[in-house]
Amino acid sequence: xHPAKSVIFFTTATGAGYGLLVALFAYSLLGEAPADNSFTxxxxxxxxxxxxxxxxxxxxxxxxxxxxxxxxxxxxxxWLSREGVAAMLTFIPAGLFLYSWLTFxxxxxxxxxxxxxxxxxxxxxxxxxxxxxVSLKAIPAWRNLWTLPVYLSFSIMTGxxxxxxxxxxxxxxxxxxxxxxxVGFLLYGYLFKGFYWVxxxxxxxxxxxxxxxxxxxxxxRQLDAPHxxxxxxxxxxxxxxxxxxxxxxxxxxxxxxxxxxxAILALSFVSNLGGDVYPAGLALFYMTIGVVIxxxxxxxxxxxxxxxxxxxxxx
Amino acid sequence: MTCLPExxxxxxxxxxxxLDICVGCHACAVQCKEWNTNGISGPLxxxxxxGADPSGVWFNRVHTYEIEDQxxxxxxxxxxxxxxxxxxxxxxxxxCPTGASYKRAEDGIVLVNPDTCIGCKLCSWACPYGAxxxxxxxxxxxxxxxxxxxxxxxxxxxxxxxxxxxxxxxAGARHFGDLGDPTTDISKLVAERNxxxxxxxxxxxxxxxxxxxxxxxxxxxxxxxxxxxxxxQPPKKKAGRLTSWIDxxxxxxxx
Ligand code: SF4
Ligand code: SF4
Numbered sequence: 001x002h003p004a005k006s007v008i009f010f011t012t013a014t015g016a017g018y019g020l021l022v023a024l025f026a027y028s029l030l031g032e033a034p035a036d037n038s039f040t041x042x043x044x045x046x047x048x049x050x051x052x053x054x055x056x057x058x059x060x061x062x063x064x065x066x067x068x069x070x071x072x073x074x075x076x077x078x079w080l081s082r083e084g085v086a087a088m089l090t091f092i093p094a095g096l097f098l099y100s101w102l103t104f105x106x107x108x109x110x111x112x113x114x115x116x117x118x119x120x121x122x123x124x125x126x127x128x129x130x131x132x133x134v135s136l137k138a139i140p141a142w143r144n145l146w147t148l149p150v151y152l153s154f155s156i157m158t159g160x161x162x163x164x165x166x167x168x169x170x171x172x173x174x175x176x177x178x179x180x181x182x183v184g185f186l187l188y189g190y191l192f193k194g195f196y197w198v199x200x201x202x203x204x205x206x207x208x209x210x211x212x213x214x215x216x217x218x219x220x221r222q223l224d225a226p227h228x229x230x231x232x233x234x235x236x237x238x239x240x241x242x243x244x245x246x247x248x249x250x251x252x253x254x255x256x257x258x259x260x261x262x263a264i265l266a267l268s269f270v271s272n273l274g275g276d277v278y279p280a281g282l283a284l285f286y287m288t289i290g291v292v293i294x295x296x297x298x299x300x301x302x303x304x305x306x307x308x309x310x311x312x313x314x315x
Numbered sequence: 316m317t318c319l320p321e322x323x324x325x326x327x328x329x330x331x332x333x334l335d336i337c338v339g340c341h342a343c344a345v346q347c348k349e350w351n352t353n354g355i356s357g358p359l360x361x362x363x364x365x366g367a368d369p370s371g372v373w374f375n376r377v378h379t380y381e382i383e384d385q386x387x388x389x390x391x392x393x394x395x396x397x398x399x400x401x402x403x404x405x406x407x408x409x410x411c412p413t414g415a416s417y418k419r420a421e422d423g424i425v426l427v428n429p430d431t432c433i434g435c436k437l438c439s440w441a442c443p444y445g446a447x448x449x450x451x452x453x454x455x456x457x458x459x460x461x462x463x464x465x466x467x468x469x470x471x472x473x474x475x476x477x478x479x480x481x482x483x484x485x486a487g488a489r490h491f492g493d494l495g496d497p498t499t500d501i502s503k504l505v506a507e508r509n510x511x512x513x514x515x516x517x518x519x520x521x522x523x524x525x526x527x528x529x530x531x532x533x534x535x536x537x538x539x540x541x542x543x544x545x546x547x548q549p550p551k552k553k554a555g556r557l558t559s560w561i562d563x564x565x566x567x568x569x570x
Contacts, residue, residue: 216386220381
């Protein structure tokens with residue numbers, strides 16, 4: 001599938017934004033978030049910024065961005081529509097969550113209630129994003145058991161590493177929990193991604209050129225394509241460039257997304273460097289590169305069954 | 316509404332393509348483009364049409380495959396026209412977030428409303444068959460309409476009220492009719508010729524069917540064609556006097 005920049009940005013940015021909201025809820029619940037107002041503002045601003053920028057970029061890639069509101073109407077059947085509805089709904093409790101955090105404090109019951117609602121809707125939105133992909137039977141690399149856990153765990157992973165950085169940036173950390181949980185979620189996110197990669201590489205094929213054409217013959221070759229130049233289908237679904245480079249790219253994603261940030265964070269807690277903003281920032285920076293590569297591969301490596309009509313033998 | 320119709324009428328207008336007959340002339344694809352660029356979905360835009368890398372919106376495309384080792388051990392070329400199959404369980408419809416894609420309850424035709432489509436392209440990802448075409452110039456999705464602006468068009472004579480790919484095919488490889496009713500000619504044809512679905516594993520339940528290529532012997536028999544004559548075999552019927560005389564003159568006197 002063609003890896004559109006807007007969609008890669010949308011899924012990674014909103015994933016991190018919602019993950020950050022979930023982290024904010026979890027830490028406020030534990031009373032482990034810094035009590036600094038500058039932290040609260042900075043963290044909520046980052047989350048809203050990522051979510052809004054992501055949503056805007058996803059509407060800009062539409063053929064008719066001004067009609068985007070229509071996408072909220074078909075929640076009964078469409079995961080894309082459900083995602084839009086969930087994203088819009090999340091803003092309400094999230095705004096109230098910020099308000100009550102600032103006015104009643106992070107441990108008040110209102111903060112807890114709005115925070116819980118925010119976290120649930122945030123996860124629901126990421127769930128819907130993942131289900132858009134999971135629901136597509138024509139793309140077997142997406143329609144499997146691992147896509148959903150990867151989306152959810154990557155959202156929490158990126159949100160937590162970002163949270164850890166923001167704590168260092170805006171306040172004096174009172175606890176090492178953000179650091180530990182960042183390492184934990186990096187492990188957890190890439191564990192699922194590992195399962196995903198192993199599964200996708202070894203999964204049985206769901207369709208063949210025989211089932212696509214219905215012809216009963218052991219060998220079917222494309223003799224002539226419908227046109228002598230590429231068409232929309234081949235550009236959108238028949239993206240090949242990445243597949244060539246995939247072998248080089250997924251180790252890079254693991255290195256930047258997992259190995260480098262984990263090592264940096266682990267080093268900062270064994271050494272006396274803890275409480276330093278630089279390792280936290282560097283870890284965030286590397287993880288972002290890794291996650292963007294991962295998302296690019298998610299699209300670029302996924303084969304659509306329509307490619308069977310254009311010369312693929314099995315998908 | 317992008318839920319599939321709750322009370323479909325049972326009527327399923329569709330196409331049947333005979334892979335045994337198609338000669339791969341692309342007339343259906345060209346005529347489809349011609350009619351539809353002027354029809355309700357038009358214009359079907361092209362990008363760089365006369366340049367080095369032309370691309371454009373086509374509802375109908377003809378692929379050509381070379382198949383070896385069929386069940387009877389023979390090989391052949393198969394021309395393979397493909398357009399929207401107007402699936403009963405159309406995944407392109409249910410994924411649409413806006414309601415622009417819909418399946419008609421009255422005849423099962425799957426259409427896109429160009430006034431509400433936001434051009435998110437998700438429906439084209441959902442279709443396993445590559446039947447959806449994004450119009451770059453207009454920013455909306457387009458697709459085969461089963462020539463809905465012909466088949467109910469009272470300004471046309473009754474015999475013209477069929478999709479253009481069917482009326483245009485010089486080989487008679489395409490058929491149109493109600494596949495929801497087992498008593499129609501088209502349904503009987505499908506039953507008789509073992510018509511099949513493309514990628515049944517995708518769960519789309521396509522309405523359009525394909526008829527398999529027949530083996531050489533089966534085809535000769537079905538068409539009632541004579542066995543091939545040997546060139547040396549003397550003609551059974553004696554030629555008439557005039558013909559014999561012409562033959563004699565033209566052969567330079569030798570008979
Ligand atoms: S062939 Fe594709 S576009 Fe047509 S109804 Fe089926 S899924 Fe939808
Ligand atoms: S491109 Fe248009 S018709 Fe297709 S899913 Fe998006 S809004 Fe619906």
